[in-house]
Amino acid sequence: MDDLIQNILICGIGGQGVVLAGKIVSLAAFESGLDIKTSEVHGMSQRGGSVSTHIRYGKKIFSPLIPENRATAILSFDIYETARYIRSFANEKTIIISSNQGKIPSWTSKNKNDKIEENGNGFIDADAVAGLLKANFKFLNLIDDKKIAEDLGNIKVSNIILIGILSGFTGIKKEIWLKAIEKNIPQKTADLNIKAFLTGRNYYENKIF
Amino acid sequence: MQYDNITGSYNSNALLTGNEAIASGAHKAGVYIAVGYPGTPSSEILPFLAKFKSAIVNWSINEKTALEIAVGASIGFKRSMFTTKHVGLNVASDPLMTLAITGVRGGLVIVTADDPGMHSSQNEQDNRLYAKFAKIPMLEPSDSEECLNFTAAAFDISEKLDTPVILRTTTRISHSRSIVSQPDIPGAAVIFKPNASYSEHLNKPYIKDIGKFVMAPVYAKKRHKAAIKRLEYLTDFSNNSGINKIEYGSPDFGIVTSGISYQYAKEIAPSASFLKLSFSYPVPNILIKEFVKNIKNVVIIEELEPFIQNEISSLGINLKGKEYFPRDGELNPDMVERGLGEAGGFIAYESRSHSKNNKPGFDDPGNILETLQPRLPALCSGCPHTAVFYALKKLRVPVMGDIGCYTLGALPPLNAMDTCISMGLAFGAAQGLSLTKSSSKKTVGIMGDSTFFHSGITSLIDAKYNNISFTAIILDNATTAMTGGQDHPGTGRNLSLNQSVSNKIDIKKIIEGIGINEIYTIDPYDYNKTFKILKKALESENLNVVITNRPCVLYPKKLDCGKKFEVLKGCPGCDLCMQIGCPSILTSSFFNPSGNKRIPFIDASCTGCSICKDICIFNFIDEIKK
Numbered sequence: 001m002d003d004l005i006q007n008i009l010i011c012g013i014g015g016q017g018v019v020l021a022g023k024i025v026s027l028a029a030f031e032s033g034l035d036i037k038t039s040e041v042h043g044m045s046q047r048g049g050s051v052s053t054h055i056r057y058g059k060k061i062f063s064p065l066i067p068e069n070r071a072t073a074i075l076s077f078d079i080y081e082t083a084r085y086i087r088s089f090a091n092e093k094t095i096i097i098s099s100n101q102g103k104i105p106s107w108t109s110k111n112k113n114d115k116i117e118e119n120g121n122g123f124i125d126a127d128a129v130a131g132l133l134k135a136n137f138k139f140l141n142l143i144d145d146k147k148i149a150e151d152l153g154n155i156k157v158s159n160i161i162l163i164g165i166l167s168g169f170t171g172i173k174k175e176i177w178l179k180a181i182e183k184n185i186p187q188k189t190a191d192l193n194i195k196a197f198l199t200g201r202n203y204y205e206n207k208i209f
Numbered sequence: 210m211q212y213d214n215i216t217g218s219y220n221s222n223a224l225l226t227g228n229e230a231i232a233s234g235a236h237k238a239g240v241y242i243a244v245g246y247p248g249t250p251s252s253e254i255l256p257f258l259a260k261f262k263s264a265i266v267n268w269s270i271n272e273k274t275a276l277e278i279a280v281g282a283s284i285g286f287k288r289s290m291f292t293t294k295h296v297g298l299n300v301a302s303d304p305l306m307t308l309a310i311t312g313v314r315g316g317l318v319i320v321t322a323d324d325p326g327m328h329s330s331q332n333e334q335d336n337r338l339y340a341k342f343a344k345i346p347m348l349e350p351s352d353s354e355e356c357l358n359f360t361a362a363a364f365d366i367s368e369k370l371d372t373p374v375i376l377r378t379t380t381r382i383s384h385s386r387s388i389v390s391q392p393d394i395p396g397a398a399v400i401f402k403p404n405a406s407y408s409e410h411l412n413k414p415y416i417k418d419i420g421k422f423v424m425a426p427v428y429a430k431k432r433h434k435a436a437i438k439r440l441e442y443l444t445d446f447s448n449n450s451g452i453n454k455i456e457y458g459s460p461d462f463g464i465v466t467s468g469i470s471y472q473y474a475k476e477i478a479p480s481a482s483f484l485k486l487s488f489s490y491p492v493p494n495i496l497i498k499e500f501v502k503n504i505k506n507v508v509i510i511e512e513l514e515p516f517i518q519n520e521i522s523s524l525g526i527n528l529k530g531k532e533y534f535p536r537d538g539e540l541n542p543d544m545v546e547r548g549l550g551e552a553g554g555f556i557a558y559e560s561r562s563h564s565k566n567n568k569p570g571f572d573d574p575g576n577i578l579e580t581l582q583p584r585l586p587a588l589c590s591g592c593p594h595t596a597v598f599y600a601l602k603k604l605r606v607p608v609m610g611d612i613g614c615y616t617l618g619a620l621p622p623l624n625a626m627d628t629c630i631s632m633g634l635a636f637g638a639a640q641g642l643s644l645t646k647s648s649s650k651k652t653v654g655i656m657g658d659s660t661f662f663h664s665g666i667t668s669l670i671d672a673k674y675n676n677i678s679f680t681a682i683i684l685d686n687a688t689t690a691m692t693g694g695q696d697h698p699g700t701g702r703n704l705s706l707n708q709s710v711s712n713k714i715d716i717k718k719i720i721e722g723i724g725i726n727e728i729y730t731i732d733p734y735d736y737n738k739t740f741k742i743l744k745k746a747l748e749s750e751n752l753n754v755v756i757t758n759r760p761c762v763l764y765p766k767k768l769d770c771g772k773k774f775e776v777l778k779g780c781p782g783c784d785l786c787m788q789i790g791c792p793s794i795l796t797s798s799f800f801n802p803s804g805n806k807r808i809p810f811i812d813a814s815c816t817g818c819s820i821c822k823d824i825c826i827f828n829f830i831d832e833i834k835k
Contacts, residue, residue: 014586026386030224037352037472038386040226042249044329044691047617048792049586063476064385064469067542083581103795103812104582124581125798155813 005058006170007066011085012077013103014046017159020184021075022053024163027180029057032172037064050081075166077159078102079142083129086136095139097165099158101146102126141165141203148199154189157196164200174201225389227382230353231292231320232258233392234360240264241287241315244275246663247692248294249329250383251322255292256695259704260395266705268695271663276301279317280308284422286413287315288364295323295336296631300664302339305373307424309343310432312371312439316364320376322383325512326539329691331612331629333537335513340375340490341520344436346443347375347490348452349468353387355487362452370442375490379512381469381539440491447493455500456483463504465497465517465528470510473545492520501526508533508552512540588617590793591768591816593759594684596733597655598625599789599824600740606747607648609638611656611665614691614761615684618655622790626655633664639679640672651747652679658716659689659697666719672752673723680746681754685716686761694764720754727753734759734770736823762816772817773833775810780829782806786821794821 008025012018019040026038036057045051054066071089076082079102090096104124133140143165149158160181167177178194185193225233232254235243242265243258245251259266269275272293282289293301298321305319321339324330340347346366348359356378363374420428447453463482464474467489474483484500484507486492501507509518509530518530533548534540588595598618601608602625610619610626611634619626628638639654656665661683669681689695696702701713720728727749729742739757746753762768776786782801786794787809797810811821811830822830 013584015589026224030388035388036224036386039381040384040386041328042252042384042693044249044586044616047586047589047614047691048584050584061387062472062479063542064381064387064472065541067476067546080581081584084584103792 005056005061006072007070007089008055008073008075008166009052009066009071009085009089010055010075010077011050011052011081013081014041014049014051016051016077017156018051018053018077019046021077021159021163022055024160024177024180024184025075025166026055026057027183028167028170028172028177029055031176031180034058035061037061039064050084052085073097073166073169075162077145077162079126079129079133080104080124082133086133090137092137093139094137095141095166095169096133096137097141097143097162098133099145099162100126100130100142101144102129143203149196152192152196152199154192157193160193160196161200161203164197164202165204167197167201168204222388222390223392223394224386225353225357225392226253226384226386227350227353227356227378228253228322228384229257230356230389230392231360231376231378231383232261233389233394234357235290235318235364236261236263236393236395237357238316238361238364239288240290240318240364242279242282243267243290243292244269244278245292245320246270246272246275246297246300247659247689247695248297248322249692250324250378250380251292251294251297251320252692252695253383254320255704257395261393262395264705267703268689268697270698272297272300273303276304276308276319279319280304283313283315283317285315285415288317289315290318290320290360292320293322294330295321295334296330296332297321298336298339299334300632305339306343307429308373309345310429310436311422311424312432312435313367313373316367317373318360318363318367318376319373320360320378323377323379323513325379328380331631333513335516336375336377337490337516338514340377341516343373344440345372345375345490346370346446346488347377349377349487349489350382351468351471351485351487352382353385354389356382357389357392359452359487366446370439370446372436372439372443377468377489379469379539385469444491444494447488447491448495450488452488453493453496454483454485454487455496456485457503458482460503461505463500463507464510465500465507465521465530466510467517468512470512470540470545473540473542474510474549476542477546478549486517489517490520492517492524494524497521497524497526501528506552508549510534510540510545510548513537585620586617587620587790587792588614588623589762590791590814591762591770591818593686593733593757593761593818594618595623595789595791595818596736596739596820596823597682597684597743597757598623599736599820600743601625601653601655602788603740604650604743604747606650606653607642608653608655609635609642611635611660612691613657613660613684613689614686615655615657616691620790622788632660633668635660636665636668636672636679636681639681640668640675640677643677643679653682653747654679655682655684657690658683658685658687658699659695661685661716662698662714669720669725669754670723673725676752678750678752680743680749681752682743683716683754683756685756685758688761688764690761690764694761716756720756725752725754727751729753729755730758731755732759733757734818734820736820768816770817770819772819773811773813773815774817774819774822774830775833776808777829777831780808781827782808783827784809785827786825786830789820789824791821 039054073095076098082098145158279289279291350356467486515531635654643652698714793815
């Protein structure tokens with residue numbers, strides 16, 4: 001990422017911790033002394049809907065919303081949501097840090113007559129989405145975050161692992177990131193979350209993806 | 210310079226949401242009482258203010274009562290604030306319209322958080338029209354810093370000009386974070402200390418003034434004249450207070466705007482001249498005339514209604530705005546760019562002009578996106594509302610619904626609620642619909658506990674009074690869930706530490722008090738029993754009430770039964786379990802024995818409510834034995 005305005009879009013499913021991740025990333029940018037604006041989603045869509053948080057930082061920020069196809073980075077906790085948001089926000093240079101897995105809703109308003117259509121119509125394999133992403137983005141990081149998080153001891157820290165990877169692409173110091181994480185999580189989970197962050201950071205530094 | 214997170218130091222900056230900044234501004238102004246009813250996007254203001262421990266901060270039963278509490282506090286010479294979402298101001302509009310002519314004693318600020326784009330609302334009404342309707346002033350902040358400063362200033366304006374003041378935000382102001390210089394932050398050693406602007410006349414003992422507060426015709430006629438006269442003072446203030454500002458840039462191109470639209474316009478056309486309306490009602494007639502005299506092409510950018518446009522046009526100045534920007538939904542930087550492009554003659558957004566014609570450099574992922582299913586919000590895994598809606602779906606009865614998480618019961622696959630119009634509508638609409646006899650089935654009215662307190666009690670009394678028969682269902686999950694788990698009279702808790710002892714109001718006793726004798730209490734985790742009791746209640750010819758008794762799985766704390774369920778081998782893929790819309794039940798990549806259907810699986814987010822086991826009549830769902 002260069003010195004211009006950084007536009008980070010965080011997306012996922014309501015309840016996955018998109019708002020919390022947004023708080024961590026924005027606090028890190030704020031602590032590094034930059035102007036910053038964010039926009040969050042609360043209320044109805046937080047009940048399992050598709051949600052996103054916009055974070056913009058740089059010398060001077062006006063709009064809290066990221067303009068079309070101007071995301072510097074997309075951080076996504078669900079691969080299907082990655083697919084949903086790239087069309088509006090990504091360009092060929094966008095750094096994509098995404099879980100390689102996703103939940104597909106078993107139900108949709110597209111289904112007719114209150115019946116799920118035969119042959120699981122509408123079911124897209126996560127691999128198909130991964131293929132689309134691989135074909136189009138040079139700076140793509142598809143991460144088996146749930147697995148790594150389980151190995152660390154708690155699937156809930158998968159978000160922090162992805163934040164660790166994102167941190168590498170920003171000019172913001174590691175110490176500031178750690179402080180931003182500690183500020184936003186329960187004290188008793190601090191060790192685990194720091195470990196998760198450093199695991200992600202290590203991925204970035206060693207380019208394991 | 211920077212806000213120290215460890216010490217929470219005063220002399221530093223902070224990154225706050227608009228809502229947090231409003232709370233900080235109210236604290237700075239020495240607000241004495243702050244009340245409201247939760248509603249997205251306004252809900253976080255009162256909890257943040259309560260953390261300062263400097264004011265009496267409480268959730269009220271509904272918006273009308275909240276505003277009336279604020280009015281009483283103002284009559285008692287104290288500063289008061291009322292917070293609401295846009296539609297909540299409709300509920301409080303009765304006291305508002307007359308408060309507008311009585312004026313105030315202690316400063317009274319009404320915060321209305323509008324929701325253009327309807328992120329979490331049933332309409333996108335533009336509450337700026339209330340300011341004009343009530344002839345009262347309105348402030349519109351554009352970022353968190355202004356949220357703080359304008360809130361604090363609003364109390365002064367209220368007292369100085371003897372008027373309630375509306376502070377109007379939108380979702381993108383309330384839920385955006387931006388930097389605020391040196392705000393008070395709760396948690397630090399904050400002592401209740403009214404600032405210097407806190408007027409001296411406050412803290413007086415109560416005195417009567419019937420000419421001001423008894424709006425019988427004889428006095429109201431005089432007060433209405435006073436309110437009309439007040440508009441002149443308010444217009445002077447709008448012109449001269451310095452809150453409304455002209456920022457001269459290009460002499461060829463100017464923008465009149467307010468609120469979040471200002472930020473989008475600055476982003477897209479930074480070199481244009483700006484008339485930023487922060488005190489946006491009444492509009493500053495002199496500043497507007499000056500602006501259009503000095504700038505060649507002027508365009509108005511505003512979300513929703515042509516409010517500024519109509520005000521300016523009533524000055525005899527015709528400017529364009531809604532010709533280029535939609536009247537529905539919210540704006541964003543790209544819509545502003547396109548609209549300005551149509552308007553012509555503006556200075557392009559420098560920093561992005563270099564790649565203006567570039568398409569995003571990847572293949573249009575159209576095919577996959579077209580197949581990708583929309584992700585609608587859904588009831589949570591283990592939500593106690595699920596079983597009730599599934600049973601109602603099976604019973605095929607007309608269901609007059611309401612506003613809350615349970616509105617999601619109207620969406621597929623449950624499809625079991627037929628209305629969502631206003632808060633508290635369900636029991637009134639159930640009465641009306643059953644009177645029409647347009648359905649052969651008994652009508653159901655359904656609402657949550659917080660909604661019942663908000664405005665369901667009155668319509669249930671009305672039904673009993675008029676001897677109307679329908680089945681009223683109260684989904685009592687012991688919280689106001691959709692807005693984030695706020696307390697209400699049924700929880701027995703409230704925000705303010707000054708009132709740590711709140712009384713818990715018993716819903717069942719209220720209903721008994723009305724004289725309704727047929728009351729069923731059900732455990733919605735037992736689907737079969739839930740179905741049976743609902744069927745019985747619907748077969749009865751009485752006005753009866755069914756109350757569910759399971760708490761919300763998210764608030765006040767996450768609940769989990771400690772069990773997990775699985776789909777067993779041999780599942781034929783009949784999809785019955787998918788009909789409850791549980792987010793833990795997903796489509797797997799495996800097929801059924803006959804190879805023509807994908808079978809479901811239950812993932813680790815299962816909270817063990819067991820409803821799906823009850824629903825799978827073929828017994829292919831069972832608890833995972835450890």
